[in-house]
Amino acid sequence: MSGRVLVGVKRVIDYAVKIRVKPDKSSVVTDGVKHSMNPFCEIAVEEAVKMKEKKLIKEVVAVSCGPQQAQETIRTALAMGADRGIHVEVTGKDYETLGPLQISKIMAALAKKEEAQLIILGKQAIDDDCNQTGQMTAALLDWPQGTFASEVSLEGDKIKVVREVDGGLETIKINIPAVITADLRLNTPRYATLPNIMKAKKKKIANMKPADLGVDITSRLEVLRVDEPPQRQAGVKVETVEDLVSKLKEAGLV
Amino acid sequence: TFSFSFTAHGLTDEQREFQKVAFDFAANEMAPHMAEWDQKELFPVETMRKAAQLGFGGIYVQPDVGGSGLSRLDTSVIFEALSTGCVSTTAYISIHNMCAWMIDTFGNTEQREKFCPQLCSMEKFASYCLTEPGSGSDAASLLTTAQLKGDHYILNGSKAFISGGGDTDVYVVMCRTGGKGAKGISCLVVEKGTPGLHFGKKEKKMGWNSQPTRAVIFEDCAVPVTNRLGEEGQGFNIAMKGLNGGRINIASCSLGAAHASVQLARDHLLVRKQFGETLSNNQFLQFKLAEMATKLVASRLLVREAATALQENRPDAVSLCAMAKLFVTDECFNICNQALQMHGGYGYLKDYAVQQFVRDIRVHQILEGTNEVMRMIISRNLLTESS
Numbered sequence: 263m264s265g266r267v268l269v270g271v272k273r274v275i276d277y278a279v280k281i282r283v284k285p286d287k288s289s290v291v292t293d294g295v296k297h298s299m300n301p302f303c304e305i306a307v308e309e310a311v312k313m314k315e316k317k318l319i320k321e322v323v324a325v326s327c328g329p330q331q332a333q334e335t336i337r338t339a340l341a342m343g344a345d346r347g348i349h350v351e352v353t354g355k356d357y358e359t360l361g362p363l364q365i366s367k368i369m370a371a372l373a374k375k376e377e378a379q380l381i382i383l384g385k386q387a388i389d390d391d392c393n394q395t396g397q398m399t400a401a402l403l404d405w406p407q408g409t410f411a412s413e414v415s416l417e418g419d420k421i422k423v424v425r426e427v428d429g430g431l432e433t434i435k436i437n438i439p440a441v442i443t444a445d446l447r448l449n450t451p452r453y454a455t456l457p458n459i460m461k462a463k464k465k466k467i468a469n470m471k472p473a474d475l476g477v478d479i480t481s482r483l484e485v486l487r488v489d490e491p492p493q494r495q496a497g498v499k500v501e502t503v504e505d506l507v508s509k510l511k512e513a514g515l516v
Numbered sequence: 517t518f519s520f521s522f523t524a525h526g527l528t529d530e531q532r533e534f535q536k537v538a539f540d541f542a543a544n545e546m547a548p549h550m551a552e553w554d555q556k557e558l559f560p561v562e563t564m565r566k567a568a569q570l571g572f573g574g575i576y577v578q579p580d581v582g583g584s585g586l587s588r589l590d591t592s593v594i595f596e597a598l599s600t601g602c603v604s605t606t607a608y609i610s611i612h613n614m615c616a617w618m619i620d621t622f623g624n625t626e627q628r629e630k631f632c633p634q635l636c637s638m639e640k641f642a643s644y645c646l647t648e649p650g651s652g653s654d655a656a657s658l659l660t661t662a663q664l665k666g667d668h669y670i671l672n673g674s675k676a677f678i679s680g681g682g683d684t685d686v687y688v689v690m691c692r693t694g695g696k697g698a699k700g701i702s703c704l705v706v707e708k709g710t711p712g713l714h715f716g717k718k719e720k721k722m723g724w725n726s727q728p729t730r731a732v733i734f735e736d737c738a739v740p741v742t743n744r745l746g747e748e749g750q751g752f753n754i755a756m757k758g759l760n761g762g763r764i765n766i767a768s769c770s771l772g773a774a775h776a777s778v779q780l781a782r783d784h785l786l787v788r789k790q791f792g793e794t795l796s797n798n799q800f801l802q803f804k805l806a807e808m809a810t811k812l813v814a815s816r817l818l819v820r821e822a823a824t825a826l827q828e829n830r831p832d833a834v835s836l837c838a839m840a841k842l843f844v845t846d847e848c849f850n851i852c853n854q855a856l857q858m859h860g861g862y863g864y865l866k867d868y869a870v871q872q873f874v875r876d877i878r879v880h881q882i883l884e885g886t887n888e889v890m891r892m893i894i895s896r897n898l899l900t901e902s903s
Contacts, residue, residue: 298536334529341533453541456571456584459533 265379266321267310269344270369271303273328273335274389287487289358299335302384304342304451305444309414310382311343312449318416321345323376327360327368329353333467340462341454347467348372352479359481361390364472366398371475373403378439380421385410385443396443406436409443522813523596523775526820531593534586537570538594542601542772547869550602553726554872557718559683560605560726565638567609572598574636575613576761577620581628582636588761588823592768596816599772603876606772608727610765611679615642615688618758619705622745631686631705640685644762645675645706645732646755652676653889655690656698656752660734662691667741669693669704671712671734677883681730682715684708689732690755693748703751705743712737723875760826760834762884763841767819770848770880773873774812777855780870781805784859801858808851815844835897842890845880852877 275281276296283290299307310322324339326332327350336347350368352360373381386393400407408414408423415422417435425432426445454462472479500506510516524532545563553560567573575591577583586594591613598606616635620628634640651658660673671691675681687706694700706713716731746754782805785796795801822840825833852873856863863870881887 334532337529337533338536453537453570454533455569456534456537456575456586457579459530459537462533463530 265319266323266376267313267319267380267382268323268325268369268373268376268378269303269306269310269339270365270381270383270395271307271324271326271335271339272300272384272387273297273326273332274300274387277301277388283488283490287489289485289488297331297334299338300384300387300389301451302386302388302444302446303335303339304384305446305448306382306384306442307339307342307344308449308451309411309442309444310380311452313416314343314345319380323348323378325350325369325372327352327365327472328357336467337462338454340465340467341459342452343458344465346465349467349469350475351469351471356479359483359485360479361481361483362392362394362398364477364479364481365395366402367477367479368472368475369395369399370402371477373399373439375475380439381405381441383441383443385445393443396441400441403439403441405439405441407441407443408434408436409441410445411442412445412447414442414448523816527593531590534590535593535597538572538597539600541567541570541572542598542606546598546601546605550605550726550869550872551866553602553605554723554876555725555866557725557728559608559680559728561638561641564605564609564612564641567598568636568638572609573612573638574616574620574632577613577616577632577636581620581632583616583620583632584636588764588827589820591761592764592819592823595765595768596772596775596819599769600776602726603769603773603873604724604726607724607766607769607876607880608679610762610769611644612638612642612684614758614762614765615644615686617761618644618688618703618754619745621757622703622750622754623705626742627705627745635686641680641683642686642688643678643680643684643732644758645678645681645687645689647676647678648674649676649731653886655755656701657696658690658692658701660689660691662693662702662704662739664693664741665738668738669702669741669744671704671706671737671739673734674716675732677719677729678732679724679727679729681728681732682718683728687713687732688745688758689734690751691734693751698752699749701751701755702748703745703754704739705745706734706737706739707743710737710739722878723872724879759884760837763837763890764819764823764826766880766884767815767822767840767844767848770845770877771812771816771819773877774808774815774848774851777852777870777873778805778808778812780868781808781855781858784862788860795858804854804858808854811847812851815847819844835894838885838890838893841880841884842887842894845877846887849874849877849881 276298313319322344324336324344324347326335383396410426411423412426413424420435571584574583579585619631662669662671685708689704693702712735714733719729788795819840822836825836856870
């Protein structure tokens, strides 16, 4: 297989940040908060760049949807070795309601436009934990999917994917073109090097809007409320086994 | 992460990328090991080589000899971020960078090609040799002699407190080829393994324990004339030019320590309870934290301004570098010390990182020119300027 890989990269609140809910309970605070590339997207970029270094594919295109700042995330992908970027501009209320369905429609449209042979995404984003975009994108394109990938290899005109599933590891072979979603153990993403960061400045990022791709990004979901997790309640110490059993019975648990 | 926006304020997108790599590298590759490197006195060669692979071995060295060709400001941002992972290791990396730059800038084609690529990749490590047992602040009175004999200089004398000494490969040595004072000093590159090059015992230090410090001793050590950087008598000038950048680097390392310490103190205040509430409700501690954060931001602005002045070769660059070194190393030590105090008894335990930041940056007020010498430089420039 030779050809083009699309890699989706999402700008999320950095994993180390302490999340705070807005006083109006509408969402979490993002202003002035440190953002970075979703860790699973970093793994996706790394996998694509490794494939290119092994000469299995020709071009890695990094895609991000969002406001102006999404370009920072694309630049990070370029600094890791992606060849060019596509920024699909979505701002304001549209950005707040952007979810897996909208992204997968955009990715599917781009895959057709760019004649991509492979889409690699992170298995999920660490902000919404949806774990849907890869699967929906494959469905919209009617492509096979290899999700939760911990190992990916090309075997002729097929892709072998080892998947991390609840029971252990599952190995499947799927046709190209396909959608892969990256799990934690797929690889260890490289640091961008200083020279690569500087080279990335010269790489192109194309700008477009969802409408240019004929995609309707209206959301079918409405977020009613965002709350902090409930405070952990103090436990109760009991003296005897009989006390324990009676407390469990009181709580209706036995 | 504490006021990340403050650290990135005013930086270009590209500089934020450099900073991000440095912060990530510090958090993943250095911070988990900083205590062990300190307690076991390990020189983390492999980690530093990993850093060099990212371009940190010759940050402001020119690309044609393997450097990253970045600015002094880029460099300051990078060292500040790396220091949050380990001050001692970052400070050594900055000394290594200073030496690589001196060879890059003052060396001829053969010297640049021979030494710089291997230094930029950290295949080889460098040390800066100026201080002697008898000449610290009075650096120009150094006594190590280099007598010309045919096509070699014969070196005799000793250097003190050399960072990396004994474990490094390339020694940039200021020595006397001529008469008294600064004008009699030349700069020679001495390679490890040269007969007559010896090392003293490894010093036991309060901090900076991830880098060995030794005396470097020359006994009839023959160094080829082709290893001289620049002209005879130019050595002191080369040394001082190196130190201008070195002072910004050391100040940047202090910044990183203070940044990390304020974060640690803030987190501790939010968790530790006394008198029925978290320490963060105590007004004295709130005010103290505010003062620490304010001085940290002020320090950062001064270092970055000095870096920009040096990059642009402004007439006030030397003074600004001295001011930055003086102000920032003092203020940041106070910040780290205050952060330790806020931890109470826990701050004194080696299980907590804050004591290592305090111990590691204490020496920044002393080396690369004491803060007293910084005052000499600043006042001299003020008193001799024409108007």
